[in-house]
Amino acid sequence: MSDPAAQNPAAQNPAAQDPAADDPIVFEQLLRLQAAREQRRDRMRRTGRQVVVLAAFICLLGLAYSAYKVVGTAIDDAQSGWPVIGSILPESDDLKMPPVLDIVSGVFEEPRGTGEPFWSIVGKEAAFTLREAAVGFAIGVLVGLSIAIALTTSRHLERALVPYVIASQTIPLIAIAPIIVIWGRKSFDFLPFEWQDWMSVSIIATYLTFFPVTINGLRGLQSPRSENLELMDSYAARWGQTLWRLRLPASLPYLFAAFKIAATASVVGAIVGEISAGVKGGLGRRVLLEAQRYTTGPERLYVAVLGAAALGIFVFAVISSIEYTLIGRKGRETVT
Amino acid sequence: MNETGTAAGTPPVAVEIRGASKIFNTGRHNEVKALEDIELHIDRGDFVTLIGPSGCGKSTLLRLIAALVDANEGTVLVNGKTADRARLDRDYSMVFQRAGLFDWRNVSRNIELPLELMGWKAADRRRRAAEMLELVKLTEFARHHPAELSGGMQQRIAIARAMSFHPQLLLMDEPFGALDEMTREHMQNELLRIWSETQITVVFVTHSIPEAVFLSTRVAVMSPRPGRIAAIIDNDLGPRNEATRDDPAFFANVTAVRDALRGGHSP
Numbered sequence: 001m002s003d004p005a006a007q008n009p010a011a012q013n014p015a016a017q018d019p020a021a022d023d024p025i026v027f028e029q030l031l032r033l034q035a036a037r038e039q040r041r042d043r044m045r046r047t048g049r050q051v052v053v054l055a056a057f058i059c060l061l062g063l064a065y066s067a068y069k070v071v072g073t074a075i076d077d078a079q080s081g082w083p084v085i086g087s088i089l090p091e092s093d094d095l096k097m098p099p100v101l102d103i104v105s106g107v108f109e110e111p112r113g114t115g116e117p118f119w120s121i122v123g124k125e126a127a128f129t130l131r132e133a134a135v136g137f138a139i140g141v142l143v144g145l146s147i148a149i150a151l152t153t154s155r156h157l158e159r160a161l162v163p164y165v166i167a168s169q170t171i172p173l174i175a176i177a178p179i180i181v182i183w184g185r186k187s188f189d190f191l192p193f194e195w196q197d198w199m200s201v202s203i204i205a206t207y208l209t210f211f212p213v214t215i216n217g218l219r220g221l222q223s224p225r226s227e228n229l230e231l232m233d234s235y236a237a238r239w240g241q242t243l244w245r246l247r248l249p250a251s252l253p254y255l256f257a258a259f260k261i262a263a264t265a266s267v268v269g270a271i272v273g274e275i276s277a278g279v280k281g282g283l284g285r286r287v288l289l290e291a292q293r294y295t296t297g298p299e300r301l302y303v304a305v306l307g308a309a310a311l312g313i314f315v316f317a318v319i320s321s322i323e324y325t326l327i328g329r330k331g332r333e334t335v336t
Numbered sequence: 337m338n339e340t341g342t343a344a345g346t347p348p349v350a351v352e353i354r355g356a357s358k359i360f361n362t363g364r365h366n367e368v369k370a371l372e373d374i375e376l377h378i379d380r381g382d383f384v385t386l387i388g389p390s391g392c393g394k395s396t397l398l399r400l401i402a403a404l405v406d407a408n409e410g411t412v413l414v415n416g417k418t419a420d421r422a423r424l425d426r427d428y429s430m431v432f433q434r435a436g437l438f439d440w441r442n443v444s445r446n447i448e449l450p451l452e453l454m455g456w457k458a459a460d461r462r463r464r465a466a467e468m469l470e471l472v473k474l475t476e477f478a479r480h481h482p483a484e485l486s487g488g489m490q491q492r493i494a495i496a497r498a499m500s501f502h503p504q505l506l507l508m509d510e511p512f513g514a515l516d517e518m519t520r521e522h523m524q525n526e527l528l529r530i531w532s533e534t535q536i537t538v539v540f541v542t543h544s545i546p547e548a549v550f551l552s553t554r555v556a557v558m559s560p561r562p563g564r565i566a567a568i569i570d571n572d573l574g575p576r577n578e579a580t581r582d583d584p585a586f587f588a589n590v591t592a593v594r595d596a597l598r599g600g601h602s603p
Contacts, residue, residue: 032484230404236453245452245453
């Protein structure tokens with residue numbers, strides 16, 4: 001790493017300092033190393049930039065929201081006798097669109113009879129939903145990857161089963177959620193623990209999660225070039241060795257793309273599952289509740305929805321950082 | 337078991353092919369006769385190139401020896417066993433046109449790959465990888481990742497990986513085909529050095545006449561549709577060096593191979 005010639009490729013002749021550089025290829029190599037190192041530094045900067053961009057985006061969104069309220073209210077006031085604009089655009093009064101400051105203070109207020117700031121309540125519910133989503137995600141990844149690996153073994157199997165995998169996603173989640181909860185309420189005596197409703201919600205989240213993992217996983221597992229597969233055959237590698245040492249590592253970029261989709265989908269699945277199954281304790285229930293008592297505190301619904309969004313961003317960020325540590329810094333996509 | 341080196345008892349013939357034919361997509365509308373009635377004997381320590389125009393089946397012939405493709409007719413023996421037995425015994429190693437290094441492994445771990453598959457212990461693997469890096473003169477790049485290396489270096493790592501378990505036979509499928517001319521000549525010199533240092537048998541597919549003549553002890557000239565061996569030219573130029581490329585004997589053999597290739601085209 002601390003190769004002096006690599007640090008300064010402009011030094012007239014790295015070949016003079018490096019014993020291996022009597023070889024013309026090595027000279028070129030020193031330049032390449034420099035480029036690769038710079039690219040890695042760029043990657044770090046990019047992560048920092050992403051955080052700044054996200055914060056700026058949130059601020060901008062709040063600003064646009066407020067600006068719309070100001071303009072919309074002005075139009076409403078000025079054109080009370082001519083309600084065309086008012087009828088096209090959403091109304092912007094404080095009940096329909098609570099001011100940003102109300103929403104911010106709604107985060108910290110204690111709803112009557114709770115003795116607890118609202119952010120803490122929503123936070124606990126987000127944690128509850130996160131557990132459902134995480135369990136659903138984990139099962140979904142296991143199931144999705146198992147299906148993908150099974151489909152890799154035979155082209156015929158792939159052609160026969162992939163249409164059904166796709167068809168599974170055309171069934172609306174809201175339609176099957178109650179069914180899954182009803183199944184869950186039967187007692188599963190063979191289980192070492194008692195089945196609870198949140199586990200049914202996890203199964204619902206699984207239903208959304210496994211799909212991207214299967215589809216992308218299949219693409220990833222099939223991504224090695226035929227030469228790489230021939231190489232493994234030429235070493236008389238067993239099927240499992242080829243899977244573990246070639247197919248799975250090669251599919252990681254594909255899998256992580258799927259994990260990011262699947263993680264956010266698992267949150268969506270958990271919230272929708274909670275709502276349609278009537279499970280208490282999570283964000284879905286909170287959104288439903290705040291919608292019912294909207295007139296007494298509209299900002300609370302907004303806070304609940306923002307909490308759900310934050311949860312989605314959180315799981316996405318977790319997967320992204322795992323991806324970064326696993327495959328991000330190995331100099332792939334640098335120079336070839 | 338791990339040390340497969342050239343035992344005294346092994347037969348002097350490395351590869352023996354008798355009456356081998358290969359048909360792809362048998363019985364379908366796109367049936368192709370890739371190889372017909374191939375006869376080829378390769379002695380231990382030989383460096384044989386297979387040369388011919390695109391589609392003459394030279395890569396298929398190499399894969400027949402590697403048992404990556406099965407012959408429809410005839411026999412293919414490697415070290416006196418069936419080709420597939422030799423594959424399972426890891427008697428040979430293969431190098432492809434693309435280096436095909438795993439970009440999630442560093443250079444050293446790439447070289448260790450076949451040793452891992454064979455169940456070697458980590459310390460032994462590391463030691464062997466270091467030896468191999470010395471062989472291809474890239475010791476200081478052990479910890480680098482393939483994406484950081486130039487094409488020529490990647491191909492040298494691929495050769496190191498192929499040689500790591502001391503196979504008796506090296507099968508190379510246009511290994512320098514994707515390299516620029518300068519790098520290619522450099523790699524040819526390196527390969528000849530490795531070949532003379534290790535006494536390995538090499539079967540080398542190329543479509544470059546000078547490359548074939550510079551490298552090999554014998555040149556098998558192939559003709560297309562269906563692929564056959566049109567001629568086998570003895571190419572005894574003695575030990576090679578840069579001067580060999582300007583040697584009249586070198587040019588004479590280049591001409592001989594070219595004539596043989598033309599003969600294959602228009603009888």
